[in-house]
Amino acid sequence: MGRIVISSNVTLDGVVQDPDGEEGFERGGWFHRFVTGKDLEAWVARETAEVLGAEALLLGARSSEWFASRMLGADVRVSPEWADRVRSLPKYVVSSTLEDPRWSNATILEGDVAKEVSELKRTVDGDILVYGSYRLVRVLLEQRLADELRLMIFPVVVGSGRRIFDETGDQQPLHLVDMRKVGDGLMFCAYELVGG
Template sequence: MGTIVVNTNLTLDGVVQDPTGDEEFSRGGWFDSTVGPDRSAWAEVEAAEAEATAAILMGRRSYDWFASRWQERPGTWADRLRAVPKYVVTSRTDGLGWDNTTVLDGDPVEAVKRLRDEVEGDVVVYASRQLVQTLLDHDLVDELRLIVLPTVLGAGSRLFGETAAPVPVRLTDARMIGDGLAFLTYAVVSPQPA
């Protein structure tokens, strides 16, 4: 059985919208403030995670963003992202040209449940805010890996929106990446039966 792991970069106030400034959001591009040693240390953490990942799960917009940047990029990290199986929750099957991509069709909740049963190891969800919200609402997230940038953006879509019920979590690790990024890992605590 797989472990569904959400991995995302976010601001201190939880914003995940437009980290690279591609969406024309007035406060977009906030991830670009991560430079020098912090950016190198971040890349090492992310590349190591990719090596340990059994599969990647994404929504369609995140898939398109990642594919446009990684399917042609050289290097070991990019090679690993090409090789790892990728699963996309989408109703559109056009333009899915990144190697090893499978569409999860039908009900996304049921499709992710099947995927979790079939994959051994970490199934990492990159970005995909709407998908993360759905997975949280259906108790399908096992772990949160949050890389927090030292920026309060003050506006924008946040990772955690309104949920169907409280989602209890337990901090399992906290460390620094470089000199300015916090890497927080939380286990999602499954609700206890009544």
């Protein structure tokens, strides 16, 4: 049975929007401004270990395109081991409009998201990572399809922007399963979603 694992970089005030600054958000670009040296090395090591333990990626259409534009080119800014694993994993892209994903090993999931993801959980054995894909993440949380939430918390407050928990409908209890300092300034927290 598969487990949906949402893995996200987030500011201390919960913003997930435009970490690399390439979306044009006025407060974007917080990732590389506040993570360098030992913190960046520790972040890469944790991300690489996480993706090496995954069996698949689940992405929204825009996040799939964002990752493909960076992963399929020659200039990859993260560890080659991480990039190779991302490229090789099966990818499931939730979209009602995308016809031809750029990945060679991608399957488009159309129709009812809850039904498609539930079926995916039945057919994939192991962790199914969700990167970015914040509209999809909201659906996964609302439909109680996510099993774990992993947050890499960056030591910055940006004040405004899209947050991972914007527009949530119901309260959802979480159970802390891991918490540790990463590098000199990052904090990693992992939560099981109760009833996920």
